[in-house]
Amino acid sequence: MNTITIHQTQLPIVEYRGQRVVTLAMIDQVHERPEGTAGRNFREHRERLIEGTDYFKVCVDEIRRHKTIEISAKAREDITFLTEQGYLMLVKSLTDDLAWTVQRQLVNSYFRPQQFTVPQTRAEAMRLAADLEEQNELLALENQQQAVKIEILEQFFMAGETPFQFVKRLNGVNCSQISHALMEMGWVFNDADLESRPHYRVYSRTREKRWLTEKPRQIRGEGHTTFTRYDLVLLIDGAKKLHDLYLSQKLPMKKTWDGRFSYIKFNAETSL
Template identity: 30%
Template sequence: MQTELITIDSNQLPIIEWKNIRVVTTETLAKGYGASMKNIQANLANHKSRFVEGIHYFKLEGNELQQFKRVPDNIGLVSKYTSQQILWTEKGAARMSKIVDTDEAWSFFEKMESAYFNQKSLPNDPTTLGLPNFLDPAESEIAWAEQHKKVQLLGVQVQQLETEIDCLQNLLQVGMSPVQFCKQLNGVNINQVNLFLESRHFLYNAEKDIYKSHVWRVQAYSRDKYLTESPYIATTGFGQRQCYKIVLLKKGASWLYQQYLKDKLPMKKDWNGQFTHEKYGQVA
């Protein structure tokens, strides 16, 4: 029997690990992404070049499969007649959600990312992780004093958050694109902003011709939450074509600003290391 289950929406995920990596089954992805198991299997077969065994998934056969079946917590997960089993890593589950590309798939992976893949069970003795022993009066008193400091720090962080909100109100204008917003942030390499958003699955390039410039579109996951888009006809050296202006929403601006403060955005080589900003003149 399973010793622990994690519930996401109405789906109960048994905790499975292989080679000390937390993984999920094809059945779990199918249920969470609103797809069939055959659809998930077909996606893997049709996009084989995008998935690397040992990084995005594990394919268990023969002795490895028997070893997996013998783990007490895994009993019942795999039919005794199954000759192979696919186990998906966090990276593989993320890539599959991108291929399925529905709001349901994006939402389920986002919840699974925080509630399943990034959660680890505590050992029986928490002190092995450096946690305080509250049965010891002296250690308990020290722990409470440190907690008081954390509460004070939280108050400072709340003030910082209020300051950030004020900054966003001053920086974000209606109709502003992510590039225009980031142009106000000191040191950001604005030529790399859309590529960064593509790497985080907020945007995708709809232009299939590698010799033509990007045509950015908003992914289903982020549409009308972080970003939106408005179509227009552009005239280029290749003639007229359909393009889209990417428009930043408040939630998207907040997320971008947080990435900036965490030094996650692509920065210029000559950046002076200071996180400052200035008011943008106008929206084109």
């Protein structure tokens, strides 16, 4: 099976009914999103998509028979293939720089591969060389601009904050609902009794992804038994992931939000 590099990610070339398509797992991979993100978006917007035009549901037996893609021997559910149009409709809510870069590359390099024509004359060869040089200069400029943005954002991400402290610096986020949102996303769980005040703990899979960890703290009180509390500690990769979710409007937002994506830079001298 042939592959193509999209944003430094190797994607298999998958064709179905004479056109290139992508799976939901491929979208998560190339957009560097948590596993299952594209699937949730698909289920949420499925009624707006047209089967046979925007997507195809293909049974695993047909996929194995024609060896369209490699799937697990245990797979039983149908596989969803998205066409270029379905893919663009599904990811149009992703607004961060990575999403725009990946969309452009997928459309230009994957869905609409350009046929290379060998120059037949010296003049054609010189024009091709000039075009390639111009493209390289534009790519270098784009990479330089991207590097500047990354440097700025890296100054924004600081390890050691709580999720509440981090999202408080994001314009429009409803900070009071962030713990509930983390529970819905499968980052944390409530370890307290239903009648007690919530006590959030971090799932092991979240720690393995280096998004969030926890710090034990001993609570001592006169006349009371000493017990341990765990404080949530946001790691840099987790901060970047929350920022991506923020740009995708996947975090709880205030009703009074003005629609602007902005943040307050971390300042150790300023209490948040």
